[in-house]
Amino acid sequence: GSGELRLVDGGGRCAGRVEVKHKGEWGSVCSYDFDWDHRGAGVVCRQLGCGAVARASPYAPFGQGKGRIWLHPFCQGAETTLQECLHFGWGKHFCDHDRDVGVTCTEALELRLAAGRGPCEGRVEVKLRGQWGTVVDDSWDMEDAEVVCQQMGCGSAAGAYQGNEFGQGDGPINLAFINCDGTEKALWDC
Incomplete structure (x- = not known):
């Protein structure tokens, strides 16, 4: 559920670095710019009840995460949760914290x-x-x-x-x- 997803360091619950919870531990989500767009960000905003996407940004716009990188997702945009998007597996990723993704949803504006x-x-x-x-x-x-x-x-x-x-x-x-x-x-x- 949405309890397993949050946006941090963005000044409110509807903007920030995307983090997911797995096995009781929060971790970030990384992606390459051509994969992180309005599709993945849209899933995040919807899942959190934060409206539509105002901005989807890779390259750690809200700072780099410190702990695990849990997901490297590939979203189609219709998924109900970010966790449903295709990914390499929990904790498996081909990007680092410098590509921790961020989202600003319209409810934050x-x-x-x-x-x-x-x-x-x-x-x-x-x-x-x-x-x-x-x-x-x-x-x-x-x-x-x-x-x-x-x-x-x-x-x-x-x-x-x-x-x-x-x-x-x-x-x-x-x-x-x-x-x-x-x-x-x-x-x-x-």
Whole structure:
């Protein structure tokens, strides 16, 4: 069950390094970049009840695990649990901790509009790893703004602004170069 899977060092239960429990011991999951994508990460997010995948990253984005590497999985994407994905066997792997995989699920992300004249206007900010940061995009347009407005429950977009129309954010840049067609339900679906 999901009790045998967790995400650690990501600032919340829906983002972090993927770890699985086997024989009472927690261990990491490693993979090569071409094998770790939205399929495997999608299984993890679903298994934990954390929504869809916002980002799937190999190369230990949340730091390297210290103990065992339990799994080197190959997922199709339809599996109910990560443990169901094809793998070489528990503790058998052809990658090291520098390829410990990480996942950020959509439930770990929050969206807000800052420095505007109300909750439906302002600088687009995204919360990632517990920290609010800005979105940088040279091609930010009405389609992108439309998705944000709909996601925030603010109706249709009335304007899309580039540059520092609402002042500069002081947090990190948490998202960059987004291209929406205007029909997506959330910014992370673009």
